[in-house]
Amino acid sequence: MRLVQPKSVITPGQVWFVGAGPGDPDLITIKGRKLIETAGAVLYAGSLVDRAATLFAPTGCVIRDSADMTLEEMTTWLIDATHHHQTVVRLQTGDPSLYGALIELTRPLTSAGVPWAVVPGVSSAFASAAAAGETLTLPEVTQTVILTRITGRTPMPPGEELAALAVHKTTLCIFLSITYLHKVVEDLLMAGWDKNAPILVVQKASWPDEEKIVRGTLADIKQKCQTEKIASQAMIIASPALGAAHWTDIPHSKLYDPKFNHRYR
Numbered sequence: 098m099r100l101v102q103p104k105s106v107i108t109p110g111q112v113w114f115v116g117a118g119p120g121d122p123d124l125i126t127i128k129g130r131k132l133i134e135t136a137g138a139v140l141y142a143g144s145l146v147d148r149a150a151t152l153f154a155p156t157g158c159v160i161r162d163s164a165d166m167t168l169e170e171m172t173t174w175l176i177d178a179t180h181h182h183q184t185v186v187r188l189q190t191g192d193p194s195l196y197g198a199l200i201e202l203t204r205p206l207t208s209a210g211v212p213w214a215v216v217p218g219v220s221s222a223f224a225s226a227a228a229a230g231e232t233l234t235l236p237e238v239t240q241t242v243i244l245t246r247i248t249g250r251t252p253m254p255p256g257e258e259l260a261a262l263a264v265h266k267t268t269l270c271i272f273l274s275i276t277y278l279h280k281v282v283e284d285l286l287m288a289g290w291d292k293n294a295p296i297l298v299v300q301k302a303s304w305p306d307e308e309k310i311v312r313g314t315l316a317d318i319k320q321k322c323q324t325e326k327i328a329s330q331a332m333i334i335a336s337p338a339l340g341a342a343h344w345t346d347i348p349h350s351k352l353y354d355p356k357f358n359h360r361y362r
């Protein structure tokens with residue numbers, strides 16, 4: 098007797114929150130790509146990740162841009178998709194744990210009894226450093242990276258204002274803030290950074306023909322970004338380690354010191 102395959106899945110499928118990386122489809126993880134290749138439905142987050150979705154999704158896969166959807170519509174869509182498909186992918190830019198509304202999206206799934214899991218991705222902070230050939234940490238210069246944003250429509254929790262964080266003079270990767278660049282500059286100056294401190298802005302890091310790298314100082318970065326017409330999809334990096342590739346001398350990492358115990362390499 099031939100077994101008749103049910104049209105819809107009886108047990109709900111699983112939703113995978115996949116980090117699509119910063120834009121270049123080659124920067125998605127192998128695990129993430131494999132999931133898209135077997136997905137019955139993909140809900141992707143706007144123009145930054147559409148290439149990965151359309152490149153890797155199988156024929157017949159339901160692909161939907163979430164740009165015009167509310168969070169509630171998105172969760173309804175995802176839950177509904179799990180009633181028809183085993184593998185449902187929610188594609189997010191960079192890494193899903195950063196500014197990705199992950200918890201708002203997963204809580205309704207849990208309430209509805211839909212299993213979910215996260216596949217990490219390459220954050221735009223790292224893609225921006227890579228594009229510019231910069232290191233975010235340098236021995237004896239800075240050993241800490243702060244991933245943050247400036248107050249916009251989302252207020253910063255008390256104590257996390259940029260001017261307060263910047264006092265540490267460590268590396269700052271500032272997301273979602275390019276339209277407030279004047280405020281970023283103001284806050285760093287207020288925190289005691291020199292007006293000649295180097296600043297890096299990378300727009301569309303990893304996008305083959307669209308990536309833009311702008312280097313400047315606190316004094317001129319705003320003007321330079323205006324000239325380059327950079328007003329969206331950009332990472333601002335302020336760091337005492339910027340430009341280290343061109344310094345005459347740098348402190349060397351103890352990790353590769355021949356006299357150092359290799360246990361921690």
Ligand code: SAH
Pocket residue numbers: 119120145189190191192193194195196197219220221222224225271272273274299300301302303304329330331332333
């Ligand atoms: N989860 C993402 C961040 C989403 S918030 C990540 O891990 O990268 C969106 C912000 O990320 C943008 O405002 C911008 O600051 C930054 N961003 C995303 N993609 C970028 C890219 N390709 N180049 C530069 N910045 C990017």
